[in-house]
Amino acid sequence: MYDYVKGQVTRITPEYIALEVQNIGYQLFTPNPYAFRVNEQIQLVYVHMHVREDAHTLYGFTSLEQRELFRKLIQVSGIGPKGALAILASGAPTHVIQAIEMEDEAFLVKFPGVGKKTARQMILDLKGKLGTLMDVVELPSTEDELPLFGMNPYGHELEEAMLALIALGYSEKELAKVKPQLEEDEALTTTDAYMKQALKVLLKMK
CATH class of the missing domain: 1.10.150.20 (5' to 3' exonuclease, C-terminal subdomain)
Structure with a gap:
């Protein structure tokens, strides 16, 4: 039904973004809301509508x-x-x-x-x-490993969390102290999870 929508991102939450299109705010659930930015620029978001008996839900994607x-x-x-x-x-x-x-x-x-x-x-x-x-994609040979093997597969999410924390007023010096702990925590897999854990550690440091 929908392929994409263009509008302004007016709000970002850990689960969804609000995209305003002609004075209507659409709630779009997305894999990583922090991949978007709240600003006045018109952004294109690819969408999928999931229909159930009790709900019609829109999902948004950057690509x-x-x-x-x-x-x-x-x-x-x-x-x-x-x-x-x-x-x-x-x-x-x-x-x-x-x-x-x-x-x-x-x-x-x-x-x-x-x-x-x-x-x-x-x-x-x-x-x-x-x-x-x-x-x-370019499939590696059978002798090769997948690109994420041997490194943190959630490095992008960690960096997104660091940027979000800087936007909240934390300094790079403060974040440098907690980042190694976050990198070693295998239970953290999303930007939101990294942010919550980082905030806990930062509060203990004060």
């Missing part, structure tokens, strides 16, 4: 590839819109696609809410069926 992968993920048994958002919030679309095509269950189970059964289902349902999404 077409992100939106199309979301649509593929919610077709997998055991993955709903919230689960698909969590996967997209924790990894780039290219890395998820690579893992599916290479049948790398060990990589897929790193995502929130994805166990071995769901990872296997993702591979069974989506391998070889991602269509044009395959155009945006």
